[in-house]
Amino acid sequence: MPTEYQNRHIKGSVNIPLYFVRRQLSKLKPGVPYVVACDTGTRSAAATYILRQQGFEAYVLKGGLQASPLGPP
Numbered sequence: 001m002p003t004e005y006q007n008r009h010i011k012g013s014v015n016i017p018l019y020f021v022r023r024q025l026s027k028l029k030p031g032v033p034y035v036v037a038c039d040t041g042t043r044s045a046a047a048t049y050i051l052r053q054q055g056f057e058a059y060v061l062k063g064g065l066q067a068s069p070l071g072p073p
Helices: 002-007 018-027 042-053
Strands: 034-036 058-060
Touching: 018 042, 034 042, 042 058
Parallel strands: 034 058
Antiparallel strands: none
16 A cells, blocks of 8 residues: 555565455566565455466565564664
């Protein structure tokens, strides 16, 4: 979600809310591995599923940003 991204994100990341993932597929590069993250990991699991179904290499950030030391608090 945009508000989650404003509050905490990984430097250099791009915000694509789950409800826009299908519309943004053309902007993603095939052959590039993507790590998908949200606040808790739930929506990112759904987005990862969509990406994989479309042939992208995608992974979920386990536990979401709340569990990650990568994003600023």
